[in-house]
Amino acid sequence: MLNIVTQKTEASKIGSSQSKSYPILPLLLIVGFVMTGMGVVSPVISLYGATFGVSTTLIGLLTSIFGIARLFVEFPAGTLSERWGRRPLLCLGPCILAISSFAAAQAGSFFSLLIWRAAQGVGSGLYMTGAMTSIADVSTPATRGRMMALYQGALLIGSSFGPMLGGFSAHLWGYTAPFWVFGVVASISAIIAISLFAETLHKHQASPGKHNRHRLxxxxxxxxxxxxxxxxxxxxxxxxxxxxxxxxxxxxxxxxxxxxxxxxxxxxxxxxxxxxxxxxxxxxxxxxxxxxxxxxxxxxxxxxxxxxxxxxxxxxxxxxxxxxxxxxxxxxxxxxxxxxxxxxxxxxxxxxxxxxxxxxxxxxxxxxxxxxxxxxxxxxxxxxxxxxxxxxxxxxxxxxxxxxxxxxxxxxx
The missing domain is CATH 1.20.1250.20 (MFS general substrate transporter like domains)
Structure with missing residues (x-):
């Protein structure tokens, strides 16, 4: 499977059918680092929320608000990516994750923590939509299964390693430490996206897509x-x-x-x-x-x-x-x-x-x-x-x- 880390994909067939090489490694690194950050905070979210003296129901809302915020972002993000490209999502998403993680680490109230968890959901929705769409762009029907498996592998490696890192950091430095770690790894993802990730939108295979991107x-x-x-x-x-x-x-x-x-x-x-x-x-x-x-x-x-x-x-x-x-x-x-x-x-x-x-x-x-x-x-x-x-x-x-x-x-x- 490693021979498709640099994947040959068909370029847009607007006047050309030649294939180009597209390096997928930066995308996998972005996914891996972001998912590590998400895994880092998973062992301590409820424990950190409990330090504000709120009910169990409100503590559970810290998990739900993340998913709810992501739910409302993903379809608009996918539609906008057809106009502006995938790269803005993959740059903006980790930046929002980094800022909201650093802010959550310094939350002065439970309500503040809840707001920053919602912001993390927004960042997650942006980056995940951009990542999956980029994989679809640079794969063909003959290679798409293996490409999606590589994406899933990067996601799983990050989410598997993250909880161990989060538990260790919380044990040493307290419940806010994993949020600082999340901010750091999300920042690394943003740097990779800004400096190494190349736009994939122009690699669509069908010319009608050029016009369809601006439909409502x-x-x-x-x-x-x-x-x-x-x-x-x-x-x-x-x-x-x-x-x-x-x-x-x-x-x-x-x-x-x-x-x-x-x-x-x-x-x-x-x-x-x-x-x-x-x-x-x-x-x-x-x-x-x-x-x-x-x-x-x-x-x-x-x-x-x-x-x-x-x-x-x-x-x-x-x-x-x-x-x-x-x-x-x-x-x-x-x-x-x-x-x-x-x-x-x-x-x-x-x-x-x-x-x-x-x-x-x-x-x-x-x-x-x-x-x-x-x-x-x-x-x-x-x-x-x-x-x-x-x-x-x-x-x-x-x-x-x-x-x-x-x-x-x-x-x-």
Whole structure:
């Protein structure tokens, strides 16, 4: 897979069909550093919020406000990227992340901290939309799976390394230290984006995109919402993001603690095993997506996600619980790049920005809704954590069955 770090892509076919080399390494570095910063603050967000003496509900809002802010930014960012390019998003996003992180470290009140967390969500939405759209720009249908897998790999490496760095820095210097670290690594990302990242927008393959970039966002929405294939794969991603917050971040640690008496070290080990499974899946994902098609990766991976969550829900032993975590990590790693590649394939010519922006917006709805819905199931029924996980299983199964029945393999453009 490393031979596509400098990827040959088709240049815009406006009078030329020659290919050019595009260095993807700066983009991967931007993603890796930003995701490290996001991971750095994850172990201490709630602990830092608690120092202001607020309720548990308000502390939870520190996580929700990040996703809500990102949700409202991503589609407009994708649309604007068709006019101004991807580079402004990849420069501005990390700059906002750096400023808001430094400010959050010095927050004088909980309300101030909440505002700066929302600003971090805005920065995250800008940079992520720019990054995914750039990958779509510089890949072709024949290489898109492997390119998306590289992107996912950079994301995972950063998000896996970050929590360890955050916990260590907080232990040494207090709860505000991870926010200072986030500010530093986000600043590094901004420097890389400003000095090394080259614009990718002109590499679109279809000339109509040149004119379509200036159409209104409402037109973009209409085109995308009329695409059954786009909506079906977005439903898959909605389920993935729902699972990330509802199962991975909320219920799985609670199951480990309640059923097996795991402390923070045991829960951390289980999440690490999941991350390792995710990383090992990426070469497999890229190969399957590019050689056998997007559906060949999305459908089996989604069914396996549902199966592994059911294993977690009913696991009678630690060994089976950890096995389910590894399988869960592997299957989500296969499905994620495949879904992103599918969206780029079905996007109208010159519409990568709006398509991927809307894709991430709807996905982030799952990110926000997930913990609220399964939390309500746990709190209002006698089904417990197992019931919450099974609600997640049902959602994933519905999404993949709908996709398997009605979504078609994208045509090679």
């Amino acid at each position: 966002s409402l037109d973009d929405l209409t085109v995308l919402f009329r695409s059954r294939d786009f909506l079906l794969v977005t439903f898959i991603s909605f389920g993935t993001f729902f699972t990330r917050t509802a199962a991975s971040w909320n219920l799985i640690p609670l199951v480990g603690n309640e059923r097996f008496g795991m402390g923070t070290d045991g829960i951390g080990l289980s999440l690490t095993i999941m991350a390792i499974g995710n990383l090992f899946s990426l070469p497999v994902s890229g190969y399957v997506v590019d050689h056998y098609g997007r559906r060949a990766a999305i459908i089996p991976a989604s069914f396996t996600v549902a199966f592994s969550l059911a294993m977690v829900a009913w696991a009678p032993s630690v060994a089976l619980f950890l096995t389910a975590m590894a399988l869960f990590g592997f299957s989500t790693g296969v499905g994620g790049p495949a879904a992103a590649a599918y969206v780029a394939d079905v996007a109208p010519s010159g519409k990568y920005g709006p398509a991927l922006g809307l894709f991430r917006t709807i996905s982030d709805l799952g990110f926000v809704i997930g913990p609220l819905l399964v939390g309500s199931v746990v709190d209002t029924t006698n089904l417990g954590y197992t019931g919450g996980l099974l609600v997640n299983v049902v959602l994933v199964l519905i999404s993949v069955i709908c996709f398997a029945v009605w979504a078609k393999e994208p045509e090679q453009k």
